[in-house]
Amino acid sequence: MLRWFFLISCFFATYTQAEKVTVSYYKCVSDRGTVFSQRPCGKNGTQHTLTHSNPKAVIPSEQHFKTLNNLEKQQIVRNLKREIRAKRQKAAILSRDRDRDSREQQARLNRIMDDEKKKQTIKDVRKQLKSINKQYLKNAKDIDKQIVRLEKQLARYQ
Incomplete structure (x- = not known):
């Protein structure tokens, strides 16, 4: 629970009353561990969506997937x-x-x-x-x- 809170706060700054930004990613669990990706990665992949309302927040290009993978590895x-x-x-x-x-x-x-x-x-x-x-x-x-x-x-x- 704290991990997800950290991830959300890490990627998106504070909430404001503006337009929402949505990011979708796939979480794939295998015998080697968990991997986060932009694309489906097999039958066991589940899609997750993060939404943020900060208009200044931009969607990073693949960097958030690398961060998620590093956090899972740690x-x-x-x-x-x-x-x-x-x-x-x-x-x-x-x-x-x-x-x-x-x-x-x-x-x-x-x-x-x-x-x-x-x-x-x-x-x-x-x-x-x-x-x-x-x-x-x-x-x-x-x-x-x-x-x-x-x-x-x-x-x-x-």
């Missing part, structure tokens, strides 16, 4: 950077959780118990640590793949 880059940062934080949290679970399992070994119970506890702790590490590696690998994919997308836009 928004995509900002969103990708935020998503990468969130994934990295998720990976850090995952690592802390694994470390906490490992400490809890190892703390079980420090309790006083007889030899038979200690052998069972050691066996169980090893099994639990193996399970914790296996789950951590799986989750970390998934997060790393997502980060790599997002960084590739970001590199494409920069």
